Each structure stands twice: as structure tokens, then as C-alpha cells.
Amino acid sequence: GPVLAIDQGGTKLLCALVEEGHVLDQATLPTDREAGPEAWLDAATELAARWEGRYDRVGIAVTGRISDGLWSALNPGTLAIPAETPYAAMAEARLRRPVTLANDAQAAAWGEHLHGAGAGQDMIYLTISTGIGGGIVTGGRLLSGRGGLAGHAGQMKGLTPEKGPLEDRMSGRWIARAARETGHDTDARGVFSAARAGEGWAEEIVSTAAARAAALCTDLQMLIDPPRIVIGGGVGLAPGFLDRIRAALAALPAALRPELRAAKLSGGAGIIGIAELARA
Ligand code: ADP
Ligand code: BMX
Numbered sequence: 001g002p003v004l005a006i007d008q009g010g011t012k013l014l015c016a017l018v019e020e021g022h023v024l025d026q027a028t029l030p031t032d033r034e035a036g037p038e039a040w041l042d043a044a045t046e047l048a049a050r051w052e053g054r055y056d057r058v059g060i061a062v063t064g065r066i067s068d069g070l071w072s073a074l075n076p077g078t079l080a081i082p083a084e085t086p087y088a089a090m091a092e093a094r095l096r097r098p099v100t101l102a103n104d105a106q107a108a109a110w111g112e113h114l115h116g117a118g119a120g121q122d123m124i125y126l127t128i129s130t131g132i133g134g135g136i137v138t139g140g141r142l143l144s145g146r147g148g149l150a151g152h153a154g155q156m157k158g159l160t161p162e163k164g165p166l167e168d169r170m171s172g173r174w175i176a177r178a179a180r181e182t183g184h185d186t187d188a189r190g191v192f193s194a195a196r197a198g199e200g201w202a203e204e205i206v207s208t209a210a211a212r213a214a215a216l217c218t219d220l221q222m223l224i225d226p227p228r229i230v231i232g233g234g235v236g237l238a239p240g241f242l243d244r245i246r247a248a249l250a251a252l253p254a255a256l257r258p259e260l261r262a263a264k265l266s267g268g269a270g271i272i273g274i275a276e277l278a279r280a
Contacts, residue, residue: 001019001054001055001056001057002017002018002019002024002051002054002055003017003018003019003055003057003058003059003275003278003279004016004017004048004051004055004057004058004059004095004097005017005018005058005059005060005061005270005271005272005274005275005278006044006048006058006059006060006061006271006274007060007061007062007104007107007270007271007274008031008040008044008060008061008062008063008079008104009031009063009079009104009129009130009270010031010033010063010078010079010129010130010131010173011030011031011129011130011172011234012028012029012030012031013028013029013030013031013040013043013044013047014026014027014028014267014268014270014271015027015028015044015047015048015271016268016271016275017051017054017055018059018271018272018275019275021111021114021115021272021275021276023268023271023272025050025051026268026271027047027050028047029043029047031079033079033080036082037071037081037082037085037087037090038090041087041090041091041094044060044091045094045095048095055097056097057097057098057099057100057278057279058091058092058095058097058098058099058100058278059099059100059101059102059107059271059274059275059276059277059278060087060088060091060099060100060101060102060274061102061103061104061106061107061108061270061271061273061274062081062087062101062102062103062104063078063079063081063103063104063130063131063133064078064079064081064103065103065147065148065149065152066101066102066103066144066148067147067148069086069087069088069089069101070084070085070086070087070088071084071085071086071087071101072084072085074149074152074155074165075131075154075155075165075167075168077131077168077173078130078131078167078171078173079130087101088100088101098278099278100274100277100278102144102273102274102277103133103135103144103148103151103152104127104133104270105125105126105127105133105134105135105151105152105270106133106135106142106143106144106150106151106273107135107269107270107273107274107277108125108127108133108135108232108263108265108269108270108273109123109124109125109134109135109136109137109142109151109230109269109273110135110137110142110273110274110276110277111265111268111269111270111271111272111273111274111275111276112125112230112232112263112264112265112269112273113125113137113142113273114272114273114276115264115265115272115276116230116263116264116265116269116272117228117230117261117262117263117264117265118137118228118230119228120140121226121227121228122137122138122139122224122226122227123136123137123226123227123228123229123230124136124137124151124153124220124224124226124229124230125137125151125229125230125231125232125263125269126153126213126216126217126220126229126230126231126232126233126236127231127232127233127236128170128171128172128209128213128231128232128233128234128235128236128241129171129172129232129233129234129235129236130171130172130173130234131154131167131171131172131173132153132154132166132167132170132171132216132233133151133152133153133154133233134151134152134153134154134220135150135151136150136151136224136226138224138226142277153166153216153220154166154167154171155167156216156219158219166212166216169212170208170209170212170213170216171235172187172188172233172234172235174209175187175188175191175205175206175209175235176188176191178191178205178208179191179201179202179205182201182205184201184202188234188235188238189234189238191205191206192206192238192239192240192241195240196239196240206240206241206244207244209235209241210241210244210245210247210248211248213236213241213245214245214248214249217229217245217249217258217260218249218252218256218257218258220258221256221257221258222256227259228258228259228260228261229258229259229260229261230260230261230262230263230264231245231260231261231262231263232262232263232265232266232267232269234267236262236263237262237263237266237267242260242262245260246260
């Protein structure tokens with residue numbers, strides 16, 4: 001039967017009723033970033049009320065690290081989750097159904113693998129959104145790792161750990177911050193539309209983010225060498241962004257060049273993936 005699927009991101013909450021890879025109905029709310037886990041669960045419960053009686057399982061995909069049903073932030077700037085929040089137990093008590101909890105990008109990787117651009121092959125999924133998250137599927141298995149870290153590409157620091165995680169230099173939050181630093185008070189969406197309108201400051205920010213995302217993709221290709229890297233997230237799927245990443249990679253020899261695909265489930269990858277994980 002249908003699964004109640006919840007995707008709690010740093011910017012938005014998406015809830016849906018999902019059956020066998022299909023979204024039957026969905027509803028969304030902006031994330032109240034200051035509110036905390038109880039209030040985020042309140043918001044999800046409120047959205048889910050319209051489907052009461054229609055599901056017997058719940059899947060929750062969240063930004064942040066999941067280990068043994070406990071939820072923690074790696075980057076509190078993406079969302080400030082208190083350390084080791086017992087979210088699976090909290091959600092089970094509230095929704096009175098078995099709850100499966102996983103990282104959002106890992107869940108989305110699984111969704112794209114089964115029903116989207118992953119085409120059932122080995123793949124890396126990269127979401128470029130509030131932060132940057134990732135998921136790895138290899139040999140038909142979704143990797144979660146020892147304690148939930150597997151795929152956290154945005155948390156890598158490369159050779160400049162003092163500058164913080166890579167996502168703080170190319171995510172949606174970075175784009176908004178870079179805009180503020182040039183005197184433009186807008187979010188990533190605003191920066192993309194200014195770039196389309198030909199504004200130089202915005203063009204510069206978008207192309208910097210794309211060049212950095214391209215470098216991250218080449219590193220991931222070296223690590224796993226997957227047949228494809230699937231790109232999702234509000235920034236990743238913004239018009240023109242994938243083409244810019246591809247352009248930045250065009251000069252690479254074919255053996256080193258990542259094969260990039262846009263997430264076929266677009267914003268629904270997380271809810272479809274977590275619904276599948278909850279059914280298993
Ligand atoms: P979440 O991080 O909550 O999962 P999203 O995947 O929608 O949510 O990512 C949110 C980020 O994507 C924000 O920084 C937002 O400004 C940006 N974003 C959303 N839509 C667009 C768009 N059409 N163009 C550019 N940026 C976008
Ligand atoms: C990261 C990290 C990841 C997450 C990724 C994308 C936290 C709170 N989140 O900073 O676990 O997968 O962001 O999350 O440490 P999104 O909200 O941008 O989709």
C-alpha cells in the first residue's frame with residue numbers, strides 16, 4: 001500500500017503519499033529554520049493529516065546525518081539539528097506507524113536508481129540545494145556507511161580544511177551569501193534570474209558555483225568512476241546550471257569526464273526513494 005513520505009530539507013518540507021514509485025499526492029511548506037525538531041515534526045504531521053488512514057508506513061528523508069534512528073547536523077548552517085535527536089522514535093510516537101529514517105540525498109540516490117535517471121546502474125547522486133548532499137549506489141546497494149556519512153560530498157574539505165566544507169563555497173546558501181557580499185539581497189533563485197537577465201555580478205556567482213561543482217564531480221568520478229552522476233536539488237536543477245557544469249567539463253578526456261544526468265524525478269527523488277526504503 002501507499003507510504004507517507006516526508007523530505008525535510010534546509011529550505012523546504014515536502015510530504016507525499018507515494019505508491020510504487022508514483023506520487024499520488026503531495027504538499028509542501030517552507031522549513032521554519034529556527035523552530036527545531038518538534039516543530040518540524042508538527043509541520044509534517046499537519047501536512048500528512050489529509051492522508052490519514054491511507055498509509056501504514058512512514059519514510060522520512062532528512063538533511064543531516066542519520067545513525068541508528070538518531071539525527072544530527074553535520075553542517076548546522078544547512079539546518080541546526082540538535083545532536084542525536086531521536087527522530088525515528090519521535091515520529092513513531094506521533095504518527096503511530098513504523099518509521100524508516102534516512103539522509104535525504106542517500107534516499108534520493110535510491111529513488112533515482114530505481115525509478116529515475118540512475119537506470120538501475122551504479123551511480124552517484126549529488127544534490128545542490130541549501131547545502132550539497134550525495135548518495136552512492138553500487139552493486140545494487142545504497143551505501144550508508146558505518147555511521148551514515150557515505151556520500152556526503154559537500155562535507156569534504158579537500159586541501160583547504162581551514163576554509164570549511166566544500167558546500168559552503170558552492171551551495172544555494174553560498175550563492176545567496178555571495179550575492180549579499182556584492183550588495184544584492186536575494187536568494188539563489190534571484191541570482192539565477194539576474195544572471196539570465198545578463199547582470200554581470202550574478203553571472204559571475206553562477207559560473208563560479210558551476211565551476212566548483214564541476215571540480216567536485218571530477219573528484220567523485222576519480223573515487224568511484226560511476227557510469228553516471230545524477231544531479232538534483234533546487235540549484236542543481238535550476239535552468240542552465242547543468243549545462244554550465246557540462247561546459248566546464250567539456251575539455252576533459254572522455255575517460256575522466258563524468259557523464260551527468262539531471263534527476264528524472266526532479267524534486268521528488270527524496271520522497272520516492274524514502275518510500276522505497278520504508279517498504280523494504
Ligand atoms: P532543500 O534544500 O530544502 O531540500 P531545494 O532542493 O529546493 O530544497 O534547495 C533549496 C535551494 O535551492 C535554495 O538555496 C533555493 O534558493 C535554491 N533554488 C530553488 N529553486 C531554484 C531555482 N529555480 N533557481 C535557482 N535556485 C533555486
Ligand atoms: C548538508 C548536510 C547533508 C545533506 C545536504 C543536503 C546537514 C544538516 N546537512 O549540509 O546531510 O544531505 O546538506 O541537504 O548537515 P539539503 O537540505 O540542501 O537538501
